[in-house]
Amino acid sequence: MHHVLVVGGCGFIGSHIVDSLLAQGHRVRVLDMRPEAFRPPLPGVDYVIGSFASEATLHEALQGVDAVVHTASITVPSTSNADPVADIQGNLVATVRMLRVMRQAGVRKLVFLSSGGTVYGIPTAEVVDESHPLAPISSYGIVKVAIEQYLHMEHRLHGLDYIALRLANPYGPRQGYNGIQGIIGNFLWKIAFGEPIEVWGDGSVVRDFIHVHDFAELCALAVKAPIIxxxxxxxGQGASVNEIVQAASQVANCRVRPIYKPGRSFDVPRVILDISRIKQAIGWAPRIPLIEGMRQSWDWIQEHQAIDNIA
Ligand SMILES: NC(=O)c1ccc[n+]([C@@H]2O[C@H](COP(=O)([O-])OP(=O)(O)OC[C@H]3O[C@@H](n4cnc5c(N)ncnc54)[C@H](O)[C@@H]3O)[C@@H](O)[C@H]2O)c1
Structure with missing residues (x-):
């Protein structure tokens, strides 16, 4: 059993990682700036409310901990280019500072949530493996790459055991309404509220969608995996935005007619990740098929539609 600090553990993905860590028998502390949007605090989880950018808060949050899962981010791809300096300060500088505080506290294991959709830039391969060149076209992607490089440096110089997971497009229960990152949640919430769906570009953009339960299970396994x-x-599979629209119509049992808008410059046309490396290293594989996962999201939205505090 590990004592794990989940930084950003009240967010969409972080909250599922907390669930998976608890299910795998770990002790969990969460550091976040705010409580979870959709659930009360969980019994048995220790919450520290504050920023990981604060050294004092980190010292408190890291006490007695032997591993960290870092899920916090102050930007998403679509917001990061508006203020790259804030992106660098809030994500890169704060993470590099956290590495120093972790070293001082003797915490030598970190799982970091990187981004498979942005670190490679515009892929030159049908299916992208980890050896593909890193050429991000958003500040968000550049910062993720820079953090990965600092993790490597911290490993070489100070023995940090790190795993950076280049996450594709997660979806599932607790994905918020605002939808600035995550079209499946965004589309399903809009359908539930009877609002129109907007598609950037012609809907041919292809993404690799992974159910958040599958990803959270991987994170919890990564905490104890002896890999770096x-x-x-x-x-490992792609679906176009138009296919997601169709699947959304199917699970919501209604006809959806999206409004097509001009494409966005930071959206890469196609990203499908080759996941052989992590499958082989950890013995993990995603289990939830897209349509079944979307049905779970839809059912969850039906149950939570009345909640005022939609993230
Ligand atoms: N959602 C996606 O589509 C996606 C895809 C690839 C990678 N990622 C990465 O996964 C991670 C989690 O994403 P998410 O969708 O769960 O985001 P989210 O916004 O739902 O969760 C992030 C959490 O971090 C917290 N946080 C932000 N700044 C903080 C700070 N300074 N100190 C403490 N807590 C802070 C927020 O309050 C929030 O609860 C991020 O690093 C993101 O870049 C997300």
Missing amino acids: GCFNAGS
């Missing part, structure tokens, strides 16, 4: 480095984490 950067690993893709997706389903």
Whole structure:
């Protein structure tokens, strides 16, 4: 059993990682700036409310901990280019500072949530493996790559055991309404509220969608896995935005007619991740098929539609 600090553990993905860590028998502390949007605090979990950018808060949160899962981010791809300096300060500088505080506290294991959709830039391969060149076209992706490089440096110089998971496009219960990252949640919430769906571009953009339960299970396994480095984490399969629209119509049992808008410059046309490396290293594989996962999201939205505090 490990005592794990989940930084950003009240967010969409972080909250599922907390569940998986508890299910795998770990002790969990969460550091986040705010409580979870959809659930009360969990019994048995220790919550520290504050920022991981604060050294004092980190010292408190790291006490007695032997591993960290770092899920916090102050930006998403679509917001990061508006203020790259804030992106660098809030994500890169704060993470590099956290590495120093972890070293001082003797915490030598870190699982970091990187981004398979942005670190490679515009892929030159049908299916992208970890050896593909890193050429991000958003500040968000550049910062993720820079953090991965600092993790490598910290490993070489100070023995940090790190796993950077280059996450594809997660979806599932607790994905918030605002939808600035995550089209499946965004589309399903909009359908539930009777609002129109907007598609950037012609809907041919292809992404690799992974159910958040599958990814959270991987993170919890990664905490105790004796491996180091950067690993893709997706389903290994692609679906176009138009296919997601169709699947959304199917699970919501209604006809959806999206509004097509001009494409966005930071959206890469196609990313499907090769996940052989992590499968082989950890013996993990995603299990939830897309349509079944979307049905779970839809059912969850039906149960939570009335909640005022939609993230
Ligand atoms: N959602 C996606 O599509 C996606 C895809 C690839 C990678 N990622 C990465 O996964 C991670 C989690 O994403 P998510 O979708 O769960 O985001 P989220 O916004 O739902 O969760 C992030 C959490 O971090 C917290 N946080 C932000 N800044 C903080 C700070 N300074 N100190 C403490 N807590 C802070 C937020 O309050 C929030 O609860 C991020 O690193 C993101 O870049 C997400």
